[in-house]
Amino acid sequence: MKIPRDIVEKRMAEFLEACQRKCLKLTHQRLEIYRELAVSEEHPAAETIHRRVRRRLPTISQDTVYRNLKLLAQEGLISIVGMSHERLRFDANMGMHHHFVCVHCGLIRDFYSSNSAVATMPKEAKTFGEPVSLRLEVKGVCHGCRTRRRGKR
Amino acid sequence: MKIPRDIVEKRMAEFLEACQRKCLKLTHQRLEIYRELAVSEEHPAAETIHRRVRRRLPTISQDTVYRNLKLLAQEGLISIVGMSHERLRFDANMGMHHHFVCVHCGLIRDFYSSNSAVATMPKEAKTFGEPVSLRLEVKGVCHGCRTRRRGKR
DNA sequence: TAGCAATCAGGAATGATTCCTATTCAATTC
């Protein structure tokens, strides 16, 4: 359930360094939010992190937790599991296929890979349970968003 | 933007057949909800489907759309993109890794694959934009849920 | 075509996330 101490310490050191490089203030709250994520193997939700950090910083607000997690994800110091545009999205294509997801606008498109290795269940996946389905999730910036963004700079 | 007519017709036929096999009533609403998903390439959200179906069935309720989409996903006639447990989940592990996601309890765990082909960006992924990250998403039932469920039957 | 279980409509409730605003604080400078 816990990440080994030496890895956590490495993550914390890199985090401090990255915050300074990116001119993010090292607030008590920010540090504890990151630490709580860095020690956990379970990919906790924001509310879980809030609950845990509150044991040490009893007045920390939900908003601070959400704000920091989003900010850190934006700066590439942590990542958000799945798609960030979080409404349920549905799919009638039940055949083997993969997804390209645009991190800016939430566009999702199917693609198919000619590389059959990608369609094979890795044995390591069985460590945690019985696999049922397999999909490659590629995050990126779609053509539309790329064009739009280029104009902005 | 649209799926070719012959594929849509094939999907509709299979859908009718599957509903009968599974003793799901063929209501007007259910049919139109599925049809709207079957013709779309964009993995629409529930609200989008609701808006579109309403053009033909003006009194259809949101709940009906949500209820049917969830039911059809449960029966394996459609699928939900991403994780069904939809709270944001965070990750401090920025190295290359993959995810095992339990469809019952939402457990997420990292695993690593020795197969390097899985770590290579498929060229087909570039069709829709500039890829940034790559991850294998394996859905399944975790050990804990499997044990619990076996007891129930 | 009658009966019944499944399904539905509409509105209220829930729960996660974000917004608002006055206050606090980390970091820089002197």
Next chain:
DNA sequence: GAATTGAATAGGAATCATTCCTGATTGCTA
């Protein structure tokens, strides 16, 4: 080590997607 200042915070209100509730409707079977 005090002053300054823009970034960050707390707390509560607001929003938005999703689900629940209840009474009415409808597909299916006989």
